[in-house]
Amino acid sequence: MDKVLTVIVPVYNMEKYIRQCLESLVIGEVLDRIEVLVVLDGSKDGSAEIAYEFVGQYPDTFRIIYKANGGHGSAINTGLMMASGEYVKILDSDDWVERDAFCRLVDCLETEGTDIVWSNYYWVYEMDGEKAIQYRDPFPEVVYGKKYRFKDIADKTFIKMHSMTIRTELARQVGRKIDENCYYVDVEFVMYPITEVETIIFLDEFVYMYRLGRSGQSMSMEQMRRNHRNHEQVLNSLLDFYDEQKFRHLDQAHLDYLEKGIARVVSSHFKIYLSFPCSGKVFAMMKALDEKIREEYPDVYKKVENKVVWAIRRSGYLLYYPGHFCMSLKEKKV
Structure with missing residues (x-):
C-alpha cells in the first residue's frame, strides 16, 4: 500500500527518549x-x-537508516x-505526537491534497510535564479546514517546523x-521549499509535543x-x-514571507549577542552584522518586528549595554 506520510526521526544518542517518540507513532488506525x-x-548509545x-x-512501517554523524540537517x-510517502513530517527523537490528533492529520493529508497542512503543537516542560501554547491560532480569524492560496495568507502567519507537514516532492525539489x-x-527546512508552495490548509489539532527543558x-x-x-x-545560508x-x-x-522569516532569525541573533558577557567585541559584532543587513x-532589515532590536538600532546601538543587563536578569529568572 502506498504511504501517505513519511515521518523522519533524526536520532543521535537519545536512548532515554526515543521509545516514547516511536511508541507514539504505533497507532493501529494509521500504521x-x-x-x-x-x-x-x-x-x-542504545537508541x-x-x-x-x-x-x-x-x-511495514518502521525502517532504520544508518549514516555517519552529520547533524540534524x-x-x-x-x-x-529515502522517503516514500506523499507527505513528510520531521519528528525529533525527544518529542512525540498526540495519538488522536495525529490520526486526524493523516486523514487530512489523504483527503485534502494541499501542499502544506499546518497543525499546532504544545511545549511540554521536562520537569513537570506542564503544557504551554505559543500561538493558539496561526492568524486571527483563520478558517480551519479551508484550503487557502498560500500567497493570500503569507503576510498573516509564520510556519514553524513542528507545525508543518509538506508534500515530499516540494521539500525535495528545492x-x-x-x-x-x-x-x-529547522528554519531552513521550512523556508527553502516555501517558495514553491501554492496551497495550505490549517488543522485545528495539537499534533506535536515539543519537549522543553532537556539538559543540553x-x-x-x-x-x-x-x-x-x-x-x-x-x-x-538563508540570505544566500x-x-x-x-x-x-x-x-x-513569497518574497515578503522570506524577508519576514529571515528577519526573525536576525532578531534571534540579537538575542544571542545580548546574552553574551558584555564587551566591546560583542558590541562591534552585533553592530557590524546589523549594518551589513541594512546595507x-x-x-529584510525593515521586516524586523522586534521592538528591542529597533530600540537598539535607534540608539546607535548604545542600548546594547542596558539590553544586555535586562537579558541577564531574564536568564537568571528562568
Missing part, C-alpha cells in the same frame, strides 16, 4: 498509511537497539532522499540541502551562545537563498 524512517546519525524493536514488530537530508554539522536548521537542548540560551556560529551560518530567489523574480507574497538586505 499501514505511514512510514517511519529512524535516521541513526552516528548514534553511539538503535530500541529502534530495532519497532522494526521487528512493525516491519544531515539526518533530514538523508531522510528526504535543489538546496539543509546545512549539515549545524544546529538551528540546543535552544537553551547557554547552548545558543556556545553554538552562535552555527546560528550565524544558518542566517547566511534569498538572493537566489530574488534573481528568479519570485512573486511579492545589503534593506527589505
